[in-house]
Amino acid sequence: MAALTRMRKTWRPVVVGALVLAGLTTAATPAAAATTNRTGLCNKGTGFSATLQFPARGGFSSHVVEPGKCWSITLAGGSTEPVYVYAHGNGAKVFLGSKTIKTGEHNVFRTKGTSVWSAQWWFSHS
Known part of the structure; x- marks a missing residue:
């Protein structure tokens, strides 16, 4: 013992x-x-949350990203697919736009604005 x-x-x-x-x-x-093949969403806005939706993946969506927060995922490379950007707030879900991305590369979606109705987004790729 x-x-x-x-x-x-x-x-x-x-x-x-x-x-x-x-x-x-x-x-x-x-x-x-953050500097590799991640696809992510950073919500720089206030007064709304945001999500990404991946329709080519059966409608898979990101987590709801609150103001000032970020979310990311690694997607296997080798294809292109659309990504939809949404703002959520005051009981509304607003489609902000879409972008076709190359998977396996660094893709960042960012949102800004002060409410779901003034929400805007932009995209960066590296």
Whole structure:
């Protein structure tokens, strides 16, 4: 029993160190992924939330992105597909526009405005 206790104490720092390292790696991943093949939405507006919809993927949608927040996803490369941009607020869902993107590349949609009725969007690609 004493040998088992020593083994547990010996392994504890290794396990804790591995978990801390895994946490640091996970925390660093989103920042690193921001410059790779992510497609994302940043809602720079106020007074409305926003979503992206991917009709070629069965209507898959992003999470609802609140003002000042961002969302992104990695899409496998090799195709082009449309993406729809929506603003949500005051019980309304407003279609802002669409853009055909190349998957597997860095695509960022941004929204701005002060209400669902003044919402605008723009797109950047790198």
